[in-house]
Amino acid sequence: MEIQNQLKALADKINKLKNKIETEESTKHAFVLPFINILGYDSFNPTEVVPEFTADLGMKKGEKVDYAIFQNNTPILIIECKNWKESLDNHNSQLFRYFHTTKTRFALLTNGIQYRFYTDLEQTNKMDEKPFLEFDITKIKDNEVHEILKFHKSNFDVNKIVNNASALKYTKEIKKCIAEELVNPRYDFTKLFANKVYSGRLTEKVMDEFTVLVHKAFNQTISEKVNDRLNSALNKEAEKQELDSIEVVEEESKVVTTEEELEGFRIVIAILRRKLDISRIVHRDTQSYFGILLDDNNRKPLCRLHLNASTKYLGIIGEDKNETREIIQSVDDIYQFEEQLLKTLGLYID
Structure with a gap:
């Protein structure tokens, strides 16, 4: 998954640079703006990412939030940033005020390492006190990457995120309660058992x-x-x-590789080379079938050719690593299964 690699690269950068970052402004440029770019937004495009976005409240003018991300001329996410050395615990009240004055449904409080996403589950247009998504970018988990991906420009859907936010928020709180009980069981919890x-x-x-x-x-x-x-x-x-x-x-006994099998192998290469260096596509012939593998790894099959019987088959590998056989008249018919072969490749690389 590309975004996972990008987040890991940013985490590595943070670990290398953080001790050289002294100010909030440096934190924004070194840590936060790259995160915004990973979400697919152009930080140099003022119609997408607006720095120092005005969020006036009543008679109090000149209130500004560090960044606002826009889609279709509407703010979809406001971001308040702090120095990476600062704890976020005492700063959500400021973001709370900004949230109330904008049309956004989402707010982010971050110091470039800790990220806390908020919405208005409990009362419309009033930011919840607790975030529905919280993570440390230097210790990010696969399930958190999946949730971050929903904020990507290409995926962003307000309703889907809000509908999922409730489950995320309360699951997080339940896990926290369970963790506390595991360390020090409360009276009522002990009494239950x-x-x-x-x-x-x-x-x-x-x-x-x-x-x-x-x-x-x-x-x-x-x-x-x-x-x-x-x-x-x-x-x-x-x-x-x-x-x-x-x-x-x-494989070492009674295996004869035919020219037809090699031709089928070359067709598979022609299909996959747009997404992959051809040196990573390897064939391994057996008595039962002609296997085509990624990185010469038996656990990464790309497809199988069954060409030595009267009926010829192309073996398509599914998500469960099971093989589905498709009848072909000749190896040229492999071109008809380009989409399926690329989908199989996607199981191993993004």
Whole structure:
């Protein structure tokens, strides 16, 4: 995913430069404007990105927010920036005032590292006290990249973001509550489980004991879940390696690569070379089929050719890595499946 690579590059830049950045203005130019550019907006185009956007409130004139992003002459996101060294905890009241005076549904408070996105879920045109999306760009997670992508110029849809914002906000709050309970279970939380497993009277002494037990049980459960996932992943990897070794043995015996298979390989290259360096497209012939792989990796199949029987097939690889066979009359018919082949390539690269 291209935006994921761009965000990682910005994170690397921040880690290298932050100790040399002293002012809020430098933070804006070095950290925030590149983030705006990643979202697809041209920071040099005053119809898209307006610096020092006026957000007057009543009799109080001259109030300005650091940036406003526009689409169709309407502000869609206002951005208030702080020095990267500053905590954001005491600055949302300023953004709260700006939000009320504009037509935007979204506001961003950032110090170039921490990003907090707000909207008006609780009361129309009144910014919520808590953000619905919050992340540290230097520690960004895949699910956060997915949410950031919704603010990209090419994807921006007010209704979709607002509809999803409620789930994001409350999921974040629930996860926070769970994390707190895991560290220090509250009385009511402990009592919930004690009532399910203990038939006696819940005295203070019993509750003290169960507080420790609940804490221990929850952390053990999480550890076991993590270990199960790891073991499952390791077992699958071992199975794949075993299958790969079996396939290599098969390839070494009774395999004859035909000119027709090589011609099909060249057609696949002709289709994919617009998106990929041809040196990364490799063929590997077996007794069962003629495989075409990305980076000579069995776990990255691009397609398979079945040309040695009376009925010829092109094997298309789907998202689940399963093969769908399409009948072809000759290798020239492979050109008809350009879209499907490019889609398969997209499973491995953006």
